[in-house]
Amino acid sequence: MAKMTMIQALNQAMGLAMAENPKVMVLGEDVGRDGGVFRATEGLYERFGAERVVDTPLAESSIIGSAVGLAIGGMRPIAEIQFLGFIYETMDQIETQASRMRFRSQSRYHVPLVIRSPYGGGVRTPEIHSDSLEALFVHTPGIKVVTPSTPYDAKGLLLAAIQDPDPVLFMEPIPLYRAMREEVPDNWYEIPLGKAQIRNPGEDITIIAWGPMVPVAEACAKQATREQISAEVIDLRTLSPLDEETVITSVEKTGRAVIVHEAVGTGGLGGEVTAIIQEHAFLSLQAPILRVTGYDTPYPVSSVEDLWRPDVARVLEAVHRSIHY
Amino acid sequence: MAKMTMIQALNQAMGLAMAENPKVMVLGEDVGRDGGVFRATEGLYERFGAERVVDTPLAESSIIGSAVGLAIGGMRPIAEIQFLGFIYETMDQIETQASRMRFRSQSRYHVPLVIRSPYGGGVRTPEIHSDSLEALFVHTPGIKVVTPSTPYDAKGLLLAAIQDPDPVLFMEPIPLYRAMREEVPDNWYEIPLGKAQIRNPGEDITIIAWGPMVPVAEACAKQATREQISAEVIDLRTLSPLDEETVITSVEKTGRAVIVHEAVGTGGLGGEVTAIIQEHAFLSLQAPILRVTGYDTPYPVSSVEDLWRPDVARVLEAVHRSIHY
Amino acid sequence: MNPETEFPLRRVIDEEGQLVGDRSDVSDDQLKQFYTWLVTLRTLDQKAWNMQRQGRIGTYAPWSGQEAAQIGVAAALRSDDWICPSYRDWPALIYAGVPMYYVLLHSMGHPAAGYMPEDMSVLPVQIVVGGQILHATGLAWASKLQGQDRIAVALFGDGASSQGDFHEALNLASVMKVPAIFVVQNNQWAISVPVYRQMNTPTIAQRALAYNIEGIRVDGNDVIAVYQTFRDLQKRVREGSGPALVETVTYRLGAHTTADDPTRYRTPEDDARQSHGDPITRLRHYLETEHIMENSDFERIDHEAQVTVDDAVKKAEAYPLEPAATTIFDHVYGTLTPPLKRQRDQFSQRLIEGGDSSRG
Amino acid sequence: MNPETEFPLRRVIDEEGQLVGDRSDVSDDQLKQFYTWLVTLRTLDQKAWNMQRQGRIGTYAPWSGQEAAQIGVAAALRSDDWICPSYRDWPALIYAGVPMYYVLLHSMGHPAAGYMPEDMSVLPVQIVVGGQILHATGLAWASKLQGQDRIAVALFGDGASSQGDFHEALNLASVMKVPAIFVVQNNQWAISVPVYRQMNTPTIAQRALAYNIEGIRVDGNDVIAVYQTFRDLQKRVREGSGPALVETVTYRLGAHTTADDPTRYRTPEDDARQSHGDPITRLRHYLETEHIMENSDFERIDHEAQVTVDDAVKKAEAYPLEPAATTIFDHVYGTLTPPLKRQRDQFSQRLIEGGDSSRG
Ligand SMILES: Cc1ncc(C[n+]2csc(CCOP(=O)(O)OP(=O)(O)O)c2C)c(N)n1
Ligand SMILES: Cc1ncc(C[n+]2csc(CCOP(=O)(O)OP(=O)(O)O)c2C)c(N)n1
Ligand SMILES: [Mg+2]
Numbered sequence A, B: 001m002a003k004m005t006m007i008q009a010l011n012q013a014m015g016l017a018m019a020e021n022p023k024v025m026v027l028g029e030d031v032g033r034d035g036g037v038f039r040a041t042e043g044l045y046e047r048f049g050a051e052r053v054v055d056t057p058l059a060e061s062s063i064i065g066s067a068v069g070l071a072i073g074g075m076r077p078i079a080e081i082q083f084l085g086f087i088y089e090t091m092d093q094i095e096t097q098a099s100r101m102r103f104r105s106q107s108r109y110h111v112p113l114v115i116r117s118p119y120g121g122g123v124r125t126p127e128i129h130s131d132s133l134e135a136l137f138v139h140t141p142g143i144k145v146v147t148p149s150t151p152y153d154a155k156g157l158l159l160a161a162i163q164d165p166d167p168v169l170f171m172e173p174i175p176l177y178r179a180m181r182e183e184v185p186d187n188w189y190e191i192p193l194g195k196a197q198i199r200n201p202g203e204d205i206t207i208i209a210w211g212p213m214v215p216v217a218e219a220c221a222k223q224a225t226r227e228q229i230s231a232e233v234i235d236l237r238t239l240s241p242l243d244e245e246t247v248i249t250s251v252e253k254t255g256r257a258v259i260v261h262e263a264v265g266t267g268g269l270g271g272e273v274t275a276i277i278q279e280h281a282f283l284s285l286q287a288p289i290l291r292v293t294g295y296d297t298p299y300p301v302s303s304v305e306d307l308w309r310p311d312v313a314r315v316l317e318a319v320h321r322s323i324h325y
Numbered sequence C, D: 001m002n003p004e005t006e007f008p009l010r011r012v013i014d015e016e017g018q019l020v021g022d023r024s025d026v027s028d029d030q031l032k033q034f035y036t037w038l039v040t041l042r043t044l045d046q047k048a049w050n051m052q053r054q055g056r057i058g059t060y061a062p063w064s065g066q067e068a069a070q071i072g073v074a075a076a077l078r079s080d081d082w083i084c085p086s087y088r089d090w091p092a093l094i095y096a097g098v099p100m101y102y103v104l105l106h107s108m109g110h111p112a113a114g115y116m117p118e119d120m121s122v123l124p125v126q127i128v129v130g131g132q133i134l135h136a137t138g139l140a141w142a143s144k145l146q147g148q149d150r151i152a153v154a155l156f157g158d159g160a161s162s163q164g165d166f167h168e169a170l171n172l173a174s175v176m177k178v179p180a181i182f183v184v185q186n187n188q189w190a191i192s193v194p195v196y197r198q199m200n201t202p203t204i205a206q207r208a209l210a211y212n213i214e215g216i217r218v219d220g221n222d223v224i225a226v227y228q229t230f231r232d233l234q235k236r237v238r239e240g241s242g243p244a245l246v247e248t249v250t251y252r253l254g255a256h257t258t259a260d261d262p263t264r265y266r267t268p269e270d271d272a273r274q275s276h277g278d279p280i281t282r283l284r285h286y287l288e289t290e291h292i293m294e295n296s297d298f299e300r301i302d303h304e305a306q307v308t309v310d311d312a313v314k315k316a317e318a319y320p321l322e323p324a325a326t327t328i329f330d331h332v333y334g335t336l337t338p339p340l341k342r343q344r345d346q347f348s349q350r351l352i353e354g355g356d357s358s359r360g
């Protein structure tokens, strides 16, 4: 057991999976000799060789499309899309191919494929590099969507994703890659997909977040304590399938909910979570469910991004609005 | 003024726009000599010639990507994606290019581009041809999303879309192409984008629908009348930007809402509409807002599709659940 | 670079069925078998067309004219080779072993049509034009990585070769040197768009030059030429020569699908000029001229084809739908998620109660 | 087809600056101007790199080594020709007339860097690799449809040529015969992936054969060869000869961006072997040997370059940010939608109040 960052935990998970199963391979842009632009695959090329850690040509559709073939053909590919904003290039292969092969073939074939992709802002990347696009994939049957917020979860969720028989989009929050270190066991462990985690128990209001917004939600909860507001913070961890139960149970208890995500607000996953809560916990609700999200503009240039991303102040403001409704 | 089907109204709109403005052109697969697989562009090739009604190679990304260039270069392209399910092939050009060029260039450039695309099920098309994907685009800043449910609206909305300075995704419900005829003026008229329409006023519950589900909602309202339930039916018509005001005002009056869409439920636009209503009409709500949608599976093969699509019975059931909550 | 000479059209029998090449390494029996299949598949195609007109099946994509281009490929493959087909490639699949009734089930919109036989390595037919090309690259790559000697074959049309995925698939296959064969069936049309409006080159085979892979152009209406080409090619590819692109030049004699009306965009003269000889009459002429088969053989084959096809129709029409409807929930993920379980229950309940499916 | 002979590397001065071609139609003055620009742009590049290291600008993509490949193109264009650049193509833009401080604003993450000067026809630099190639096809098409004689030029890298959009853009351009020039700057690397792992061909120019368009390979470190090539080519293309693909063979001397560490994946020996002569020293040697310029000229140019660059830095650093932040809402659509209006108001309000932006 050692203290490590999320990027180290992810790297360790891939190393373990490749050592355990010779079918596991990694492919993507710059994942080989370079070790990935964020170093997620560092050392794997040296350990497992160029056949299993493959620098592909710069063509995202070919990364996913060939990975579909690799997976059906017996391999367990882990494909990297260098930044989530470039996943649009491969949407067809994800949506109509990877996610539907099981359905189309009546489970004659299935596609055990993990698509890893960094996302999230606040680190001054160029255009398109920060976009949060989870909503597009949560709306797609046949693919699971996972995003960790801690090193420990990152490793356990990635190993579970690699073991999953179906495609999993594994979204890695760039701002959390190196934001903290925590104890991560060296051995193999899995965190089941589809289970949210209560990161901070509370009584007065539920704050629901995922990925890069979890620390913001936690910081907000801490600040709220000073005002005698007890906020329960839920990290969804798996966005599809959603852990409805944990969310509903919490809001039934608190009667109030704020959802925080970095993605553009309109059409974001916040709407779905809102709809689920109000359908199942209607009579418990003391106030409208509020969303704190990115604005309805493209993710802006870096000089503006901090003003654009939800921050503690905005979440706290929503908490107040809810409490004082 | 003549009675016409939606497909005729669309055809007339394009003909008018091309006659009016020599910069307007049509491009896509089979839009020329064939007149489009649904005949939407019938006769335009003969009237306006092969330079302005262009059969492109079979490559969706090139249709939209080149249309971005055409639009910036002074033309007013109307691009057809033969079926909405194939729009994934061109997602990058729509999402990071067409929709962002204005933002990226600080309005130095803008992209007056209409993307027409048929969608919606019930007509026994092969796989991928029926998918309703509006949620993906409503989540995208910089593009508008429109879908008519009547011949009259189709023409007026399409002309407004063609006049719009920004990209508009114009989704045409296949099952309504020839489902009804109505009086459509021969002249130029526009229906402003961003305005919903109350298709049936009512007092007890609001049913919100768009595109192919509008007739289902209307039929349900009619059936509800027999049970002394007065349902207000709203056709959103423009999905982005959403006409929040019309929706909220209605639910403030009725206190109940059912949202009907054909797209997969989870992550669909129903969540967004729910979130808006409950945020702004919280105190008016007598019951949870309910959604009647496609199931969380890919759109199924044709022998199963009628069971999969929301129908009057399912909407009515939701109305009952809401009323008797 | 002159494409016509760099990529000459390979041909063994010409449009009149005259021998213009070497067929010494293809036996008479093999030819008889090809002929039988050509006729059987043509019979099936016509039957299916009629069934659609009678409302017994749904949208259907006829393949008349392209039987040879597909049989010649399938005949050269091993049973464990991967085939990545499109919607018009049932002849290849059927020849390779997929039961005939599958294609009818497919057009009936039956879910079972996607479950390819377990003893074959065939992907479900692809609806997204070009979507399967990359799968062949990946499957061939998987084969190579696992030290198997299976190859992967993608079948697709001229239209598909305009898609970006075509480029990405061939480039990646070439870089990774995987055992994949990319077969573009140039049937001269992508729905209503003739090939010369899709591209500005006289051949599709010449695109091989962009990837430094082998490129071949073969007369797709000449079953012998197609077969010989693939028999030799699959061996090279299997042995590690790298991927190849083959253009089979053929013609879509009929409509694009039952929903299409080709008279809107092409004339009988177009057809006559471009179709370069129906593959069946061609081979028949040759077999007659060489006295390999005689009239009674042809009649017998016609008759047996009818019987075979009728049997397939019976199987398809007798195929049970239930409980298939409910299974849509079972094939989204390996295990039912909680929301899907709930939805499955509601769905079944409605089926039992006999849901109203009126649409106003 | 032998790519090396079909697409020979065009060159006028070699790596030592010796004349190996014909430069009679390029004046001494022109060469002096090129040299001045080469040095100025190199100076700017180094300055920007240092500024990033000092935290004065954000991520930055250096272009050292590629100045000639870009200047030679830009110098051949007309001021109303469309340029569709990528993030590394500022040298071409600056030569064409975009103020130098733009590139610094861009790396500072300033929104104004996207607003290209109104008297130019330059798209904002593209971040999506390959995203702009199709725009050039469309812009050239628009020019043709409107009877203009502007051409459109797309600049992109070797990596971009693997994208599906590359294929789709060139195919469509060829079919529509539009006046577009596709310039692939083969700088041998896509971040850490060498070009020989991206493709299995010795040239990129040979891909022209797949579209039946003109393909040219030119030494991108030889500004004279690049200029001559484009000067002649733009004329043909403008007159209607159809699109063309040009591979400028050059080398990325530095890191991919300031976030990259090239020592992880390439050695100084790689660099030495592949870089085939810095474009500046090459031209300088030639100018010296031919006595076109002398030491004092070179010194003056170095000095003036510093002054020019310092001036650009001052302009960039003095450029006001406010009220740019709020304008993000104004450039989503032509007119503010009701939700955006509401959000803009809230956003402005927070700016005024000085929002807490702590992140826990
Ligand atoms: C990505 C995509 N775009 C459009 C379509 C609609 N479509 C179906 S078949 C077809 C033409 C295909 O032509 P080709 O590839 O030559 O194959 P063929 O039909 O001639 O066998 C089109 C446009 C589709 N199925 N998929
Ligand atoms: C579609 C897309 N995929 C990945 C990236 C990340 N990325 C930025 S530059 C680059 C390499 C580009 O190589 P090349 O096209 O040769 O241009 P160069 O950087 O060498 O000028 C990559 C992978 C991106 N920006 N866009
Ligand atoms: Mg075809």
Ligand SMILES: [Mg+2]
Pocket: D157, D158, D159, D185, D186, D187, D188, D189, D190, D191
């Ligand atoms: Mg490069």
